Amino acid sequence: MTLGLINANPVVREKKERISRSDVHLHCDLHDALSVLSEESITVDEKLGRILITFTPTIQHCSMATVIGLCLRVKLKDCFPPHFKVDIKVAPGSHADEEAVNKQLNDKERVVAAMENPNLRQLVDECLHSSEL
Structure with missing residues (x-):
């Protein structure tokens, strides 16, 4: 069986340094080469400590x-205080x-179990590391 590329010609966009929403900056430097995120897909409610990310798979x-989604969750966990609740959904x-x-x-249990899988x-670590290059 030969595996072919599902998306042989992805659209690659220039890396954005910072995505801001509701006066909160995602200092995470989210590298979004495939353009699955937009500023409009990020909702931050500082008062309630909630973040909603809606991404569009390719x-x-x-x-x-x-x-x-796991990469986004891990990256956001490292960037925001622990009291922020993060919801991540596909559009x-x-x-x-x-x-x-x-x-x-x-x-929560599924995410923890997934991240315990070596x-x-x-x-996830490789994806996050390559996004920092």
Whole structure:
């Protein structure tokens, strides 16, 4: 069986230094080469200590959607105080398994279990490290 590229010609955009929303800056320096985030997809409520990130996977059957979400969660956890609650979702209608991906990304036990998997943790760490280059 030959594995082909699902998205052989991705659109690569220039790296943004900072994404701001509601006077809060994501000092995380989120590297978004595939343009899955936009400033409008970030909602921050400082008073309630809540952040909502809605990202758009590159294709309907993106197998990396949960990894992208985990990377966002880990990066935001490192950038914001622990009292902030982070919700991460795929944009409505942007993924074939939207409900399952959203459930997995926002279930605390599933996230902890995923990050305890050494292979998955290594993948997330590599994605975050490569985004800092």
